[in-house]
Amino acid sequence: MTNPAIHFTHAVSRRPGASVTAGLRAQDRGAPDLERMQAAHDAYVATLRSTGAEVIVLDALEDYPDALFVEDTALCLPGGAVMMRPGAASRMGEVAQMRPTLAGLFEDLRDIEGPGHIEGGDILFTGREVLVGLSARTDAEGVAELRKILDEWGHPLREVQTPDGVLHFKTDCSLLDAETILSTKLLDASGCFEGYRVLHLPDGEEAAANAIRFNDVILMPDGFPKTAEMLTQEGFNVRPIDNTDCALLDGGMSCLSLRFNI
């Protein structure tokens, strides 16, 4: 049976532009290398396409350095899509840039109108529920507005907490299959995954937490051998992708696409 949280017919991503060097970051560890980032982005898109999905690749937006992190602009679910309202002021305008693409794909397209804020990186759809982590980018008003929409579509929403100092909820966790979550020990200690099977990131490899299950593969950042080995032993088909440059901007596998079934 197909599960709409792990099986996808489509994805949307956006190429990085030269302005990506000005992208937001919690700590400055140097500027990303555009050429290497583009190559990694190409590999990411090719891996999504290798599963048979159609992947729409949008042009870079130089006015928005973080625009390649398309996940934060929208939530795509069975039933419809919701345009987000980012908590980062410099990213607010990305939403209007994404909207026409989703308007052409989803019959029911809604908007978070505010005053609250919510970013897609704080949202994990597991198939049975939608977990939303409160964070520096996502507040209770934003979650409440999303809840009203999801009530209509029949998706239960559970408000949880993104750990302090962690950018997004999904910075620290990923859905591997309908029952299984990959999580840092820190996030799992909050108890938010009760009722799921949880695999913990090996010590020292917490930065590999942001992976994605996309059809029959798991895309994960390259350079985390213990995590790759653990997932392979668990029977997952692991595809490491170079995340060196996105990581400098606190981005990972999930941020680079919107994934959905239409």
Ligand code: CIR
């Ligand atoms: C930001 O700070 O907004 C970007 N530099 C990174 C966004 C990563 N997005 C995500 O985790 N969904």
